[in-house]
Amino acid sequence: MTVKNARALRWQSCASTILAAAAAAVLCGGCSVLDGPVLSPSGPISLAQRDLLFKAVAIMMIVIVPVFVMAAIFTRRYRGTNRKARYTPNFDFYWPLEIIVWGVPAAIIVWLSLHLWHYTYQLDPYKEIDPSVKPLQVQAIAQDWKWLFVYPEQNIAVVNELAMPVNTPVSIAITSDTAMNSLVIPALGGQIYAMAGMQTRLNLLADKTGTFWGRNVQYSGRGFADQQFRTLAQPPADFDAWVEKVKQSRKALDATAYDALAKPSQKVPVTYFSGVEPGLFDKIIAKYSHGDSDRAPHHVNAGTTD
Amino acid sequence: MDIFGRLTIESLPFYSAIAASGAAVTVLGALSVAAVITYFGAWRLVVFQWLSSVDHKKIGIMYIMLALVMLVRGFVDAAMMRSQQAIALNSDGYLPPGHFDQIFSSHGTIMIFFMAMPFLSGLINLIMPQQIGSRDVAFPFMNAVSLWLSTAGAALVLISLVIGKFSTAGWTGYPPYSGLEFTPGVGVDYWIWAVLISGFGSTMTGINFLVTIIKCRAPGMTMFRMPLFTWTVFITSVLIIFAFPALTVACAMLALDRTLGMHFFTNGMGGNMMNYINLFWLWGHPEVYILILPAFGVFSEVVAVFSQKRLFGYISLVLATMAIGLLSFTVWLHHFFTMGSSARVNSFFGTMTTIIAVPTGVKVFDWLLTMYRGRIVFKPPLLFTIGFLVTFVIGGLSGVLLALPPIDYLMHNTTFLIAHFHNMIIPGVLFGYLAGYMFWFPKAFGFKLNEKWGTRAFWCWIVGFYVAFMPLYVLGLLGMPRRMEHYEIAAWQPHLIVAAFGAFIILLGMICLGVQLWVSIRDRKEALDLTGDPWNGRSLEWATSSPAAPYNFAVLPKVECRDAWWDMKQRGVAYQRPEKYEDIVMPKNTFAGAVIGAAGFAFGFAMIWWIWWLALLSLAVIGAAIIVRASNDDDEFVMPASEVKAIEDARFAQLAKAPKNAMEGEPGFAGQPAPEPAA
Numbered sequence: 001m002t003v004k005n006a007r008a009l010r011w012q013s014c015a016s017t018i019l020a021a022a023a024a025a026v027l028c029g030g031c032s033v034l035d036g037p038v039l040s041p042s043g044p045i046s047l048a049q050r051d052l053l054f055k056a057v058a059i060m061m062i063v064i065v066p067v068f069v070m071a072a073i074f075t076r077r078y079r080g081t082n083r084k085a086r087y088t089p090n091f092d093f094y095w096p097l098e099i100i101v102w103g104v105p106a107a108i109i110v111w112l113s114l115h116l117w118h119y120t121y122q123l124d125p126y127k128e129i130d131p132s133v134k135p136l137q138v139q140a141i142a143q144d145w146k147w148l149f150v151y152p153e154q155n156i157a158v159v160n161e162l163a164m165p166v167n168t169p170v171s172i173a174i175t176s177d178t179a180m181n182s183l184v185i186p187a188l189g190g191q192i193y194a195m196a197g198m199q200t201r202l203n204l205l206a207d208k209t210g211t212f213w214g215r216n217v218q219y220s221g222r223g224f225a226d227q228q229f230r231t232l233a234q235p236p237a238d239f240d241a242w243v244e245k246v247k248q249s250r251k252a253l254d255a256t257a258y259d260a261l262a263k264p265s266q267k268v269p270v271t272y273f274s275g276v277e278p279g280l281f282d283k284i285i286a287k288y289s290h291g292d293s294d295r296a297p298h299h300v301n302a303g304t305t306d
Numbered sequence: 307m308d309i310f311g312r313l314t315i316e317s318l319p320f321y322s323a324i325a326a327s328g329a330a331v332t333v334l335g336a337l338s339v340a341a342v343i344t345y346f347g348a349w350r351l352v353v354f355q356w357l358s359s360v361d362h363k364k365i366g367i368m369y370i371m372l373a374l375v376m377l378v379r380g381f382v383d384a385a386m387m388r389s390q391q392a393i394a395l396n397s398d399g400y401l402p403p404g405h406f407d408q409i410f411s412s413h414g415t416i417m418i419f420f421m422a423m424p425f426l427s428g429l430i431n432l433i434m435p436q437q438i439g440s441r442d443v444a445f446p447f448m449n450a451v452s453l454w455l456s457t458a459g460a461a462l463v464l465i466s467l468v469i470g471k472f473s474t475a476g477w478t479g480y481p482p483y484s485g486l487e488f489t490p491g492v493g494v495d496y497w498i499w500a501v502l503i504s505g506f507g508s509t510m511t512g513i514n515f516l517v518t519i520i521k522c523r524a525p526g527m528t529m530f531r532m533p534l535f536t537w538t539v540f541i542t543s544v545l546i547i548f549a550f551p552a553l554t555v556a557c558a559m560l561a562l563d564r565t566l567g568m569h570f571f572t573n574g575m576g577g578n579m580m581n582y583i584n585l586f587w588l589w590g591h592p593e594v595y596i597l598i599l600p601a602f603g604v605f606s607e608v609v610a611v612f613s614q615k616r617l618f619g620y621i622s623l624v625l626a627t628m629a630i631g632l633l634s635f636t637v638w639l640h641h642f643f644t645m646g647s648s649a650r651v652n653s654f655f656g657t658m659t660t661i662i663a664v665p666t667g668v669k670v671f672d673w674l675l676t677m678y679r680g681r682i683v684f685k686p687p688l689l690f691t692i693g694f695l696v697t698f699v700i701g702g703l704s705g706v707l708l709a710l711p712p713i714d715y716l717m718h719n720t721t722f723l724i725a726h727f728h729n730m731i732i733p734g735v736l737f738g739y740l741a742g743y744m745f746w747f748p749k750a751f752g753f754k755l756n757e758k759w760g761t762r763a764f765w766c767w768i769v770g771f772y773v774a775f776m777p778l779y780v781l782g783l784l785g786m787p788r789r790m791e792h793y794e795i796a797a798w799q800p801h802l803i804v805a806a807f808g809a810f811i812i813l814l815g816m817i818c819l820g821v822q823l824w825v826s827i828r829d830r831k832e833a834l835d836l837t838g839d840p841w842n843g844r845s846l847e848w849a850t851s852s853p854a855a856p857y858n859f860a861v862l863p864k865v866e867c868r869d870a871w872w873d874m875k876q877r878g879v880a881y882q883r884p885e886k887y888e889d890i891v892m893p894k895n896t897f898a899g900a901v902i903g904a905a906g907f908a909f910g911f912a913m914i915w916w917i918w919w920l921a922l923l924s925l926a927v928i929g930a931a932i933i934v935r936a937s938n939d940d941d942e943f944v945m946p947a948s949e950v951k952a953i954e955d956a957r958f959a960q961l962a963k964a965p966k967n968a969m970e971g972e973p974g975f976a977g978q979p980a981p982e983p984a985a
């Protein structure tokens with residue numbers, strides 16, 4: 001009897017032990033995420049994303065904490081060996097409790113849905129960040145296994161480096177010249193898929209200077225792990241200097257150079273091109289869509305830059 | 307044309323030590339199974355009693371054996387990935403290039419299609435007919451076909467380790483990457499045909515279970531008297547029937563692209579990969595509920611039995627199950643919020659997804675309230691249930707976060723997502739199945755599983771789960787993508803090392819499960835279940851003997867309320883003998899199911915390697931087997947009343963020797979409380 005009791009007791013605090021382990025894990029992890037790109041954002045989009053994250057976690061604690069508390073208390077108090085606890089073997093329905101278990105989660109979800117709609121519209125990657133400012137236009141092309149960024153207004157192109165002036169909206173048109181890719185810069189925002197024959201769009205803004213990493217996050221074969229680029233958010237003067245630097249490059253991205261570049265390659269170093277084949281981006285899209293823009297769904301506008 | 311299609315000697319895995327040893331383990335595994343059967347002189351038994359069986363209980367047991375084997379294989383894959391990522395900072399790790407991609411693809415494919423699906427079909431086969439007081443499923447032969455088609459699919463995945471390579475396109479097989487242009491080898495074909503063939507099996511299983519529940523319930527077993535496990539099976543079957551065709555169509559079209567050069571999903575020529583992604587998740591989201599609803603059913607049974615109390619909120623739980631079933635078809639787009647849909651579309655699907663949290667939350671509270679004012683006995687199945695309750699809500703939290711499109715934009719395709727779905731699928735799905743396995747094992751074999759090792763397994767699994775997967779949430783917030791063979795960001799490595807350590811603890815959990823099985827078989831005489839009701843159960847599966855007679859019930863039970871068996875015990879009408887027994891009509895064993903499975907395997911293999919004559923031949927064999935079986939009117943036999951009586955006499959002799967209540971000696975046993983008006 002006593003041995004059995006002792007053994008029973010050991011497992012009775014099952015739920016509490018699990019909880020303690022969970023709490024420890026959360027604490028350990030918590031410290032190191034704080035300086036991660038997602039929780040210390042460098043742009044208004046990712047900042048708003050983080051705010052939504054915090055709000056949602058907070059509101060959901062209303063149901064999650066009670067689950068933890070109830071699990072801990074019930075498994076202790078109503079252990080079979082505790083003959084002092086009340087035992088009602090046929091207690092299986094009680095209106096007020098039913099109302100609470102449906103009502104409280106439902107209320108939370110209503111609150112959450114309202115936020116969901118608000119933030120989803122506000123943070124729509126297609127939405128211009130500030131309609132009164134003309135955004136910097138960039139065209140991103142996913143290749144095996146690198147990113148090519150074309151600046152049509154500056155007539156330059158860069159492999160695996162994306163520069164932008166700080167506090168200026170950037171509008172990135174995205175397509176793929178290979179398998180499906182997905183473009184993200186965790187400190188600024190994203191992601192959105194890159195698909196051949198189609199164009200998607202991502203609007204971003206950096207409000208801090210710095211170097212942030214971005215990459216493809218949709219598995220696309222051998223070189224996937226190394227398919228990353230760096231993002232330079234610079235003061236406008238530095239950005240202009242950067243453009244000048246690229247323009248000094250002796251390489252130009254004409255059709256032949258593009259075809260050579262598009263061949264699969266890994267760990268490609270940053271490469272500058274001064275001068276780009278006219279309409280390159282549209283041609284890449286047209287290659288797959290044969291100019292038939294109907295096949296593209298809502299706002300994945302194929303074959304056009306805007 | 308070559309008689310072996312594209313199969314050549316180069317297809318054997320001698321190009322890398324790791325691939326060759328994987329192949330060797332697979333081949334040795336198969337050989338040692340054969341050796342064990344020979345050693346025990348059991349070929350006759352295996353072939354005539356099991357391979358040809360149409361008995362739902364034997365089919366259930368074979369499904370679960372398949373699931374456990376595949377769980378081991380899937381876990382080996384997981385352990386390889388965890389150790390690779392733990393060391394692959396600025397280095398290529400220990401895996402040869404192109405290997406990691408095959409491993410994450412086979413791990414996901416195996417765990418979902420060949421571990422979880424067979425486990426689920428096995429538990430349902432074993433228990434559901436007994437719970438509704440039936441003698442079998444509605445279509446016993448089709449049941450055998452389903453089993454052997456699932457096995458054929460699993461065998462294709464296993465053989466890919468020996469001949470050729472497996473897919474690198476992940477368990478989702480997204481085109482255009484999974485198209486010929488990017489992955490010309492046989493890998494994706496292995497994936498397609500394994501999924502297609504087992505998918506046919508699953509679809510038939512769904513039909514079978516649904517018809518069984520509608521048509522085969524015992525007298526008095528109205529829908530709202532069905533145990534909750536049966537209810538969840540009912541809804542899961544509906545989901546299977548509606549969802550699987552979408553997967554079949556998607557995979558078949560991908561096969562057409564790859565085999566006949568069509569252009570459904572290719573980059574150019576009018577193909578569109580988005581159609582595949584849409585179809586895939588039209589199946590894929592319901593699939594996760596197909597997997598978890600029966601686990602919810604297990605938890606519902608276990609929590610009531612071991613709290614020695616009625617299930618709280620039965621009607622709520624049924625309604626919540628229905629709501630989840632319905633809603634599960636309205637949310638699939640949340641898997642591709644980032645494909646360029648408008649804010650309106652994303653908001654709609656995001657909202658629908660968060661709404662599913664409501665019925666799920668209701669369930670969690672109803673299970674907790676079942677424990678409230680109960681007398682809880684901490685057996686391993688209940689430990690898994692408590693572990694589930696506490697851990698699952700964390701997964702629910704991260705799930706709701708991912709349902710918010712702006713957050714999904716950042717967290718999609720990161721390890722945060724990996725952490726989320728493992729957080730649902732290990733404590734939810736797998737713990738549910740393991741709880742069911744330990745709960746119903748005595749029903750299948752007549753003795754209980756060792757509780758000490760069961761408890762150890764639980765603690766290793768739960769602690770291992772937290773250590774292995776909480777770091778992945780952190781890594782997701784640090785921006786780490788999924789499916790990374792190696793990486794350059796040093797801040798990730800500590801978390802990956804912790805995660806690898808967690809996988810090691812889970813390995814201990816796997817070992818405990820193995821030891822538990824071994825020890826329990828060795829000491830089975832001490833844990834015999836003589837009554838057929840080892841836990842003082844509530845539903846009808848505990849009314850049969852353990853293991854149940856071939857016909858389950860000599861006389862069909864009359865059901866008067868919920869918790870039918872409990873009620874019979876209360877009224878003192880349990881274990882009653884009828885005045886006389888009657889003849890029982892039973893289906894005859896047949897090899898047609900195993901033949902169709904074997905031909906299905908050959909067909910898949912032929913389609914993968916382009917061996918056209920073999921494909922035609924195996925299709926012909928399948929056709930012939932169906933025709934022969936369908937035109938055979940002599941597919942049943944009559945078990946005479948005298949034989950039934952002999953079996954039942956033996957059972958009652960055993961009952962006379964057994965203690966009245968198997969839970970009697972338990973410290974927490976509450977007695978058999980007298981009926982009391984519901985509060």
Ligand code: HEM
Pocket residue numbers: 381384385387388410411413414415417418421422475476477478721724728731732735736774787788789790809812
């Ligand atoms: C037993 C412990 C398990 C461990 C340690 C584990 C570990 C892993 C790892 C390391 C990955 C790859 C993550 C990445 O892409 O970076 C993964 C992926 C995955 N796992 Fe598990 N897993 C386990 C159990 C399961 C179970 C039980 C299931 C399902 C029933 C499952 C389903 C999946 C799926 C679907 C994927 C995605 C594969 C893909 O990317 O295509 N896992 N798991």
Ligand SMILES: [Cu+2]
Pocket residue numbers: 590591594637638640641
């Ligand atoms: Cu889903």
